[in-house]
Amino acid sequence: MKVNEPAELLAMAQRGSRVGLARLLTYVESGTRRHRESVALAYQHQSPYVLGITGAPGAGKSTLTDRLIATGLNVGDCGNPLEQIGVLCVDPSSPITGGAILGDRIRMQEHASDERVFIRSMATRGHLGGLSQAVPDALRVMGAAGFSMVLVETVGVGQMEVQIASAADTTVVVMNPGWGDAMQANKAGLLEVADIFIINKADRAGVRETRRDLEQMLDMGQQRPWRPLILETVATSGTGIDAAWVAVNEHREFQSSSGQFDVRRRDRARSELTRVLTIAVRARVDVVAEGARYDAQLSALIEGHTDPYAAAEALLELA
Numbered sequence: 538m539k540v541n542e543p544a545e546l547l548a549m550a551q552r553g554s555r556v557g558l559a560r561l562l563t564y565v566e567s568g569t570r571r572h573r574e575s576v577a578l579a580y581q582h583q584s585p586y587v588l589g590i591t592g593a594p595g596a597g598k599s600t601l602t603d604r605l606i607a608t609g610l611n612v613g614d615c616g617n618p619l620e621q622i623g624v625l626c627v628d629p630s631s632p633i634t635g636g637a638i639l640g641d642r643i644r645m646q647e648h649a650s651d652e653r654v655f656i657r658s659m660a661t662r663g664h665l666g667g668l669s670q671a672v673p674d675a676l677r678v679m680g681a682a683g684f685s686m687v688l689v690e691t692v693g694v695g696q697m698e699v700q701i702a703s704a705a706d707t708t709v710v711v712m713n714p715g716w717g718d719a720m721q722a723n724k725a726g727l728l729e730v731a732d733i734f735i736i737n738k739a740d741r742a743g744v745r746e747t748r749r750d751l752e753q754m755l756d757m758g759q760q761r762p763w764r765p766l767i768l769e770t771v772a773t774s775g776t777g778i779d780a781a782w783v784a785v786n787e788h789r790e791f792q793s794s795s796g797q798f799d800v801r802r803r804d805r806a807r808s809e810l811t812r813v814l815t816i817a818v819r820a821r822v823d824v825v826a827e828g829a830r831y832d833a834q835l836s837a838l839i840e841g842h843t844d845p846y847a848a849a850e851a852l853l854e855l856a
């Protein structure tokens with residue numbers, strides 16, 4: 538029999554059922570009553586450690602993610618190999634969602650059949666708040682299911698991508714040798730949210746120049762307690778991956794020892810709450826902006842018996 542109850546599905550997911558977890562994530566994307574039920578359960582559990590990986594299409598994020606998964610499973614966090622790793626592939630430009638593979642974007646074949654690895658794609662803009670709300674909810678569901686670490690691959694360097702990437706505990710920005718990438722990342726505001734820069738495809742020419750450009754942009758930007766690290770990798774061969782993993786752990790340790798971890802999680806909770814509040818208020822406006830009471834205020838305004846401010850206050854029952 539098909540299980541539909543979020544509580545039951547979560548219990549299944551906690552026992553290792555990928556089907557249970559997948560169904561909960563489908564609820565999260567749907568924005569329905571089941572979404573709310575799932576989220577209510579999920580937020581009773583810890584958030585996983587979120588490693589965000591973002592960058593222009595084709596930069597090598599998936600190849601890199603695949604390598605990082607292997608390192609995470611072998612080396613783990615401070616010498617404790619991770620039992621399982623979750624991966625969320627987010628593509629704001631694609632309409633395909635669910636377990637579906639986003640075209641050829643997922644190059645994580647090595648782990649596609651590894652039962653310690655759970656990979657999920659998300660692309661829907663389906664419900665209120667869209668991806669920017671579905672992603673944090675999905676991460677919480679994965680945390681509740683028992684994942685202590687989730688890698689989030691986000692395609693692109695637009696506003697939405699930056700927003701999603703910056704919701705990570707550690708944000709990695711992947712670029713390639715050549716002047717264009719660094720400039721594009723800078724324009725998109727990725728310089729401010731990056732904790733680690735990875736110059737991938739370091740087997741190509743222009744690595745030194747890209748590093749220099751990045752250093753210069755960082756010098757010119759606002760100085761933060763953590764100066765982003767700049768690393769070089771060749772994801773296809775695995776060169777530099779161990780160092781990248783060490784850098785992630787270094788950043789993680791810096792955050793715990795400096796108190797930045799709590800500051801960031803607090804900021805994240807605040808922006809999530811504000812976003813949901815904005816959506817809720819907006820929905821209330823839609824309700825108030827129609828019907829007899831609204832028409833009455835509108836007529837009063839047109840006839841000169843009220844002004845827009847008084848009318849709005851009356852409609853919101855503030856006055």
Ligand SMILES: Nc1nc2c(ncn2[C@@H]2O[C@H](COP(=O)(O)OP(=O)(O)OP(=O)(O)O)[C@@H](O)[C@H]2O)c(=O)[nH]1
Pocket residue numbers: 593594595596597598599600601641642643644692693737738739740770771772773774
């Ligand atoms: N030469 C070289 N090619 C690489 C390297 N890393 C990845 N590639 C290749 O670059 C292409 C894109 O790699 P992906 O890992 O799919 O890149 P992505 O950033 O995930 O791509 P999207 O998800 O489509 O944005 C593939 O053909 C990879 O084999 C590298 O270090 N050197």
Ligand SMILES: [Mg+2]
Pocket residue numbers: 598599600642643644690
């Ligand atoms: Mg990819």
